Amino acid sequence: MPNIDEIKKPIAAEIDVFEEKFKTSMRSSVPLLDRITHYIVKRKGKQIRPMFVFFSASIAGGINESTHRGAALVELLHTATLVHDDVVDNSYQRRGFFSINALWKNKIAVLVGDYLLSKGLLLSIDNGDFALLKIVSEAVKQMSEGELLQVEKVRRMDIGESVYYEVIRQKTASLIAACCACGAASAGASDEVVEKMRQFGEHIGIAFQIKDDMFDFGTDDVGKPLGIDIKEKKVTLPLIYALANSTPAERKQMIGQVKNHNDDPKKIADIITFVKQKGGLEYAEIQMKKYQEMAFAILDTFPAGPSRTGLEQLVRYTTERSK
Template identity: 35%
Template sequence: MSANPSSPQLAAATPASPIHAVVAEDFAAVNRTILAQLASRVPLVETIGQYIIESGGKRLRPLLVLLAARSLGYEGDRHVTLATLIEFMHTSTLLHDDVVDESHMRRGKATANDAWGNAPSVLVGDFLYSRSFQMMVEVGSMRIMEVLSAATCTIAEGEVQQLTNVGNPDVDEAAYFETIQGKTAMLFEAASHSGAIIAGATPEQEAALRDYGRYLGLAFQLIDDLLDYQGDAQAMGKNVGDDLAEGKPTLPLIQAMAAGTPEQAKVIRQAIRQGGLERLDEVLTIVDDTGALDYTRAKAEEMSAKALARLDALPESPYRDNMAELARLAVERRN
C-alpha cells in the first residue's frame, strides 16, 4: 500500500464534527503529512501503519495541538508537523498495547496484531515511534523536545504500571489515578502543552493549556473505564467487560469494593484475580448497586470542570470555545 496524499480512506477516517471543522484546513494538512511520513521502503510498514491510522477514532490528540496553537493566534505551519508526530506517538502505543493486552478488536475492526501477528505490529509501532522523533527534530524546538521526550517516559511507565496492576485487587484509587495519568492523560497533556509552546504562550497560558490537557485526558479515561461496564459494544467497537476479562482494577471496581458489602467486595476481588468473564453479570450488578458508576462519572465531571476552568487564561476565540465543548463532550460521550 503506497502512501497517497489523496487517500479516500484516510480522508474518511478524519472525524467530521463542529469541533474538528474549525481547524479543517489544518486537519487536511495533517492527513497529507501522515501519509507522507508513512512512506517506507518496506511495504508492510505502510500497510500496517495506514491500516491502524485509518481505523477511525476521534483524533483528539492532534486536535488538541491544533486548537491550542490556534487559540493563541499561531499562524505558522509547524503545528501541523507537531500534530502529526503526536498522532504517530499515539498510534505506536495502540499497536503495542494491543499486543500486550492480546486484543482482537479495536474500534470495531480486527487489531493489527490479530491481522498480521504480534511481531510485525510491535516493529511497525517502533517505526512510527521513531518517525515521530524525526518529526520532533524537524519542528526544531528544544522545549518541545524536552516536553515530549519526558512524556514518552511517563507513558511507558504508566503502561508498565498498568501491566503490574493486572490481577491485583489491592490497587487503590490513588494508584489508579497515577496509572491513568501516565498511560492516557500524559499524551493529552503533552499535546496541548506543546501546542502552547509552539505558539509562544506566556508562562500562565502554557501552564493553563498543560493542565487543561491533563484534566481532559483524565476525564476521557474515566469515562472509558465507566463505559466498559455500561457501554454499548457495537458503539464502542469493543466488548463490554473487556477490562474485567483482562483483570484490570479500574475505578468502577475499586469504588464498588470500597462501597459494597464484604461479600460484594469478595466477588469483585475474585473476578479481578481470575480475569475472564465468568462473573461478569454479578460484577455488573454490584457496580450498579453500589453507585460505583455514578461515582466514576462524578470524578470525570470533576476533571472536566477543572479543564474548563483552566481555559479562562486564554483569549476568547472559536478555538477556545471548541476546547470548552471538547471538555464537556468528554463526559457526555457513549463511545
C-alpha cells in the same frame, strides 16, 4: 452536543493539510512498510488528538508549521504505542478492523511501531523542535510507567483511588496533556501558558478515562462490550468505590470473582449489578464532572473566541459522549 465535524470547522482546513503531511511523514521506500503504513492511515480515527494540538496553538498564539509538526509527532508516537499495545495485549482488532499484528504477525508489528517512533523523533530533530520532542517523550515515558504500574497492581489486586488516578494520569491523561502543551509551545507561548495548557489536557484526559471506565458497567450500546475491564482484572473507579462501600464479606466475594471467575459471564453480570447497587457509577460520574469543571476553569482564563469555544466543545465531546 455538536458532532465532531461541526467542532472541527474552525480548524478544518488545517486538519486537511495535516492529514496530507501526516501521510507523507509515514512513507517508506520499503514496499512492505509502505503497505502497512498506508493501511494505518486509511483507518485513522476522528483525529481528536491533532484537534487538541491545533485548538491549543490557536488559543495560545496561532497555528504555524511547527504546530503541524507537533500534531504529526503526537500522532506518530501515539500510533506506535497502539501498535505495540496490540502486541502486548494479544489484541487482533483495532476500531473494528484487524490490528497490524493480526495481519502481519508480532515481529513485523513491533518493527512497524519502532519505525513510527523513529519517524517522529527524526521529524522533530530535523526541524529543531526540541521543546515539542521533550513534551511528547515525557508523555510516552509516563504512558509506559502507567502500564507497568497497572500490571503490577492488577497482579496483586492492590488498587485504591489514589493508585487508580495515578495509573490513568500516566496511561491516558499524559498524552492529551502533551497534545495541549505541544500546541501552546508550537505557538511560541510562555512556559506559564504551556504548563497551564498541559494541566488543562491532563484534567480532560482523566475525565475521559473515567467516562470510558464507566462504559464497562453501562448498557451494551456504547461500542464497548460489557465487562472487558473485569475480564482483564482491571479495577476501575466504579468498582473501587463499590468495594470501599461494602461489607468485608461482600468485598472478599467480589475480589474473588474478579480474580478467579473473570471469564464467567454470570459472575461478570453479578459484579456489574453489585457496582450499580453500591452507587459506583453515580460516584464515577461526579468525579468525571469534577475534572471536567477543572478543565473549564483553566479554559475560562483565556479570551472568548472560536478557539476557546472549539476547545470547550471538544472537551464536552470527549467526556460526555455516549459511545
